[in-house]
Amino acid sequence: xxxxxxxxxxxxxxxxxxxxxxxxxxxxxxxxxxxxxxxxxxxxxxxxxxxxxxxxxxxxxxxxxxxxxxxxxxxxxxxxxxxxxxxxxxxxxxxxxxxxxxxxxxxxxxxxxxxxxxxxxxxxxxxxxxxxxxxxxxxxxxxxxxxxxxxxxxxxxxxxxxxxxxxxxxxxxxxxxxxxxxxxxxxxxxxxxxxxxxxxxxxxxxxxxxxxxxxxxxxxxxxxxxxxxxxxxxxxxxxxxxxxxxxxxxxxxxxxxxxxxxxxxxxxxxxxxxxxxxxxxxxxxx
Amino acid sequence: xxxxxxxxxxxxxxxxxxxxxxxxxxxxxxxxxxxxxxxxxxxxxxxxxxxxxxxxxxxxxxxxxxxxxxxxxxxxxxxxxxxxxxxxxxxxxxxxxxxxxxxxxxxxxxxxxxxxxxxxxxxxxxxxxxxxxxxxxxxxxxxxxxxxxxxxxxxxxxxxxxxxxxxxxxxxxxxxxxxxxxxxxxxxxxxxxxxxxxxxxxxxxxxxxxxxxxxxxxxxxxxxxxxxxxxxxxxxxxxxxxxxxxxxxxxxxxxxxxxxxxxxxxxxxxxxxxxxxxxxxxxxxxxxxxxxxxxxxxxxxxxxxxxxxxxxxxxxxxxxxxxxxxxxxxxxxxxxxxxxxxxxxxxxxxxxxxxxxxx
Numbered sequence: 001x002x003x004x005x006x007x008x009x010x011x012x013x014x015x016x017x018x019x020x021x022x023x024x025x026x027x028x029x030x031x032x033x034x035x036x037x038x039x040x041x042x043x044x045x046x047x048x049x050x051x052x053x054x055x056x057x058x059x060x061x062x063x064x065x066x067x068x069x070x071x072x073x074x075x076x077x078x079x080x081x082x083x084x085x086x087x088x089x090x091x092x093x094x095x096x097x098x099x100x101x102x103x104x105x106x107x108x109x110x111x112x113x114x115x116x117x118x119x120x121x122x123x124x125x126x127x128x129x130x131x132x133x134x135x136x137x138x139x140x141x142x143x144x145x146x147x148x149x150x151x152x153x154x155x156x157x158x159x160x161x162x163x164x165x166x167x168x169x170x171x172x173x174x175x176x177x178x179x180x181x182x183x184x185x186x187x188x189x190x191x192x193x194x195x196x197x198x199x200x201x202x203x204x205x206x207x208x209x210x211x212x213x214x215x216x217x218x219x220x221x222x223x224x225x226x227x228x229x230x231x232x233x234x235x236x237x238x239x240x241x242x243x244x245x246x247x248x249x250x251x252x253x254x255x256x257x258x259x260x261x262x263x264x265x266x267x268x269x270x271x272x273x274x275x276x277x278x279x280x281x282x283x284x285x286x
Numbered sequence: 287x288x289x290x291x292x293x294x295x296x297x298x299x300x301x302x303x304x305x306x307x308x309x310x311x312x313x314x315x316x317x318x319x320x321x322x323x324x325x326x327x328x329x330x331x332x333x334x335x336x337x338x339x340x341x342x343x344x345x346x347x348x349x350x351x352x353x354x355x356x357x358x359x360x361x362x363x364x365x366x367x368x369x370x371x372x373x374x375x376x377x378x379x380x381x382x383x384x385x386x387x388x389x390x391x392x393x394x395x396x397x398x399x400x401x402x403x404x405x406x407x408x409x410x411x412x413x414x415x416x417x418x419x420x421x422x423x424x425x426x427x428x429x430x431x432x433x434x435x436x437x438x439x440x441x442x443x444x445x446x447x448x449x450x451x452x453x454x455x456x457x458x459x460x461x462x463x464x465x466x467x468x469x470x471x472x473x474x475x476x477x478x479x480x481x482x483x484x485x486x487x488x489x490x491x492x493x494x495x496x497x498x499x500x501x502x503x504x505x506x507x508x509x510x511x512x513x514x515x516x517x518x519x520x521x522x523x524x525x526x527x528x529x530x531x532x533x534x535x536x537x538x539x540x541x542x543x544x545x546x547x548x549x550x551x552x553x554x555x556x557x558x559x560x561x562x563x564x565x566x567x568x569x570x571x572x573x574x575x576x577x578x579x580x581x582x583x584x585x586x587x588x589x590x591x592x593x594x595x596x597x598x599x600x601x602x603x604x605x606x607x608x609x610x611x612x613x614x615x616x617x618x619x620x621x622x623x624x625x626x627x628x629x630x631x632x633x634x635x636x637x638x639x640x641x642x643x644x645x
Contacts, residue, residue, distance in 0.1 A: 183384055
């Protein structure tokens with residue numbers, strides 16, 4: 001009994017410390033979002049108090065709290081974020097799936113170079129290309145538009161989506177299509193009806209990653225979305241107004257920002273590891 | 287059923303020629319086995335016939351029709367693959383119906399054909415099961431049924447038996463052979479197992495490095511190999527080979543120069559070649575205990591005798607190499623001191639491995 005217990009103790013302590021380190025800020029964020037000014041700055045921070053929802057009211061512009069000068073009114077930004085992230089994710093996953101399939105199945109000239117290029121798009125620090133984007137977008141009339149940011153988000157995710165999806169397609173034996181092909185079906189039929197259902201998990205994982213990157217995207221949005229198309233992270237970062245910092249409001253906005261990511265992670269938790277390993281785990285090629 | 291002709295077929299991947307300018311025709315109803323070591327181009331050739339691979343150059347004909355660049359779905363071929371042959375999410379009967387549905391055949395017609403296949407392949411017990419729950423042998427049987435049900439012009443088999451365990455494989459071979467004859471299907475079967483090739487084929491096509499080494503009946507390949515590779519690849523236990531010096535009255539084997547006297551017509555052939563050295567080969571079954579005063583015999587050193595079933599073999603050392611011969615089943619425990627080479631069965635090769643004809 002004790003023999004069995006002992007080795008677990010040290011990992012438990014290590015994990016416990018890590019959990020406090022990882023979850024502490026999150027807990028602080030949630031609690032603070034529900035506190036009023038007084039409560040917020042009391043030390044030590046109180047765990048039990050009467051919740052005050054004025055932070056959330058200000059965030060969503062509900063009731064009298066919205067009338068105050070410092071109220072952010074994040075509803076627009078939230079809609080922008082949702083539209084941009086979801087559209088960008090759908091596009092990146094759709095194109096990434098097609099590109100990943102092509103790279104997995106066809107040995108076209110320059111395939112390896114293409115794959116490296118696709119990956120390299122993720123290695124570029126956004127700052128390096130920001131100016132170029134700024135100029136290009138203003139010429140094309142894409143500055144400060146959702147369309148423009150959807151394109152950016154699609155671009156930054158496409159390479160990753162291609163790589164992850166290629167990994168998943170590699171895990172599907174080629175015979176799956178070959179059987180259909182020699183039995184009188186088209187490749188499109190085989191791809192759509194046989195191969196795609198087999199990589200559903202991969203698509204979920206890819207979509208999860210793409211959505212999270214899109215949702216958290218900050219650098220491009222700050223520069224390219226100045227007013228109309230402002231996304232949630234950009235809006236929150238600009239919450240330090242002239243009349244001081246509305247901490248409760250910022251914390252409430254932070255919670256709003258975290259929730260979709262948390263939900264998404266929870267939904268795709270099964271596929272996360274597969275996605276991180278480019279589909280290598282869980283399936284082996286026969 | 288069609289006659290299949292390959293005309294100067296080549297497939298190149300980059301600079302590598304997987305299939306290198308091969309021309310051969312498979313007659314209607316013939317059971318062809320493409321045999322060779324891995325990477326010899328046999329599977330690529332098969333995939334070309336199926337349409338899963340595009341030839342770099344050359345043509346493929348089914349009867350009069352050129353199909354070289356047609357997509358697989360219009361070629362009316364059927365193929366059985368090595369590992370994944372059935373769709374795991376479909377029951378056996380739906381797997382069999384799969385190619386029929388592609389052609390939009392009616393329900394009654396499909397039912398009739400499934401019943402026909404069930405009878406031929408004895409699938410009654412497994413028709414409603416999913417492939418995952420079946421042993422590999424039953425799976426390949428169902429895969430074969432799916433291939434045959436569409437009455438293809440050519441049946442293509444890509445090592446369909448290699449994933450099946452030894453015992454059941456022999457039964458499957460027998461069954462495959464019967465079916466093929468019964469239905470008169472032009473069949474192209476790929477394998478690296480020479481025993482499988484010998485037991486199935488009307489004609490074996492031995493390949494190496496993208497080229498056809500030799501095509502012929504199993505008997506021809508065994509008795510009359512065109513070169514050292516063919517001699518070595520076919521036959522088990524495999525052929526005994528050794529370097530030899532061609533002398534006035536015979537050959538001297540190995541570094542030890544063990545002399546063998548040869549009949550005059552062999553000597554003439556060797557003289558005609560103008561070679562001083564080469565290699566000789568002899569199959570174990572043509573290497574038997576020598577009688578007194580035999581001049582076509584080699585000494586037996588460090589012998590080990592053993593039986594495989596009713597066959598008795600004798601392994602011994604000859605000039606640093608292990609040679610294998612056979613012993614009569616009724617021989618006593620005393621081992622022969624010399625083994626006799628049947629001169630009519632000796633293969634002569636140039637140092638490059640090309641067979642020297644002895645007419």
